[in-house]
Amino acid sequence: MGSPLKQPTATVEEQDSDPSKTNSAHEVNSSDVENTPSTKKTWKSYIWDTFDKPPEERRFLFKLDAVLMTLASLGYFIKYLDQVNVNNAFVSGMKEDLGLFGNELNYMQTCWTVGYVIGEIPSNILLTRIRPAIWIPACEVVWSVLTILLTQCNTATQIYALRFFIGLAESTFYPGMQYIIGSWYRKDELAKRSCLFHAMGNVGSIVSGYLMVAAYTLDGVNGYHGWQWLFFTNAIVSLPIAISGFFFLPDVPEITKAWYFTADEIAIAKKRMELEGRANRAPYTKAKLRKIFSSWHIYTLVFLYVMFNNGNGGNSQPAFALWLKSEGHSIRDINIYPTITEIISIVTTLIYAWTSDSLFRGARWPAILFSGLVKIVAYISLTIWTIPVGLKWTAFFLCGFGSGVSGLAMAWAHEICTDDNEERALVVGSMNEVAYIIQAWLPLVIWQQVEAPSYPKGYPTMIAFSILMISVAFLIRYLHKREKRINALLVDV
Structure with a gap:
């Protein structure tokens, strides 16, 4: 599909050869956009990357950040709020009220994951053909409404069905928004935005915990339990954002078709992606699909994300909360203390983003290495289990160092696949898709509710996944550097 706005009447090359065409309303002067992300950097760019950019580009980025990043962050906040609320509800009365004393929590998580897995890749392919501004908000509205229906469930089977459809509706959001973010931002901007976006998931987990504490005080009001009020509150928060x-x-x-951008600002956006080598939409063809699936890109990046996504069981599972419950802590403590791990996740995510974009000049692997090493230390401690209580608290908190890698992995994928829009969409969708395919069944094996909170199979598996994540990150680094050398030689020839 073409742009709805009238395009410039001359190409950049034509403008260079014809001075009379250089100042049309829809054209971009060379001073309006930085030619390379490394041009004219000062100390201010280490604080925020727009400070050193030309005034026109800075104004455009201010608008883009204010709208896109706000929507992405709030959307991921409500997605994660709705994703984790079942865990907080479970440990706050739902288990006893509905008689869920087997592995029902595992099955609820699996049903959500199956729905999520089914929807991801088809949704990301759709986003290369239709308007994201229609598809993504529509799915947000659907999952917000379905969350309300969880309050009416009386059996585990009813919850399983609703969780499946909630997962299906939510499947469009994270890979879809990562694709959109990668369509607007350049290399020196991408990790910060991807990581800020991802960090809102941790905010959702934190808020869900505090909402559960507040909702518990409404227990019995109008005949509803506290955990049911949690679902009501989630939907009330989610719908306006959607x-x-x-x-x-x-x-x-x-x-x-954004009404808040001028024609010149849209031209700046397109020029920025041209300078970045970021390809526009193109048809899916047999040749394109053959190219995508014969490349190392999709396989190594998917494996990296699988190891990351499934290697954070200390966060994704209610392990900390169930240990606190086994130790006799109150409902308030069970919901509040795990939020400390989420706060650590937010802080480390932002540190990874800023150091990756600035200190390491766009390198993504150093933060992945550091995160993996910290997780190895944490999960070795939890594997031993019979350790001092203080060390056990520390280990659960250290699990928070793991979740910030997601944005870096997605940023890395955008950069590696920059010259093929459809490959980029398919790879980003596949990274999340395959990770959740594994997540659909793995918890039933290693995170069984009946083995909580010591999880004799879960914590050792996290050690292995951390080692594999580090290993594949180094492999991707080597393959990407080799590919760039080969491409440079081909250009010279």
């Missing part, structure tokens, strides 16, 4: 997406989500540069 609906706002119809009016503000900017799609991708070549088809954007």
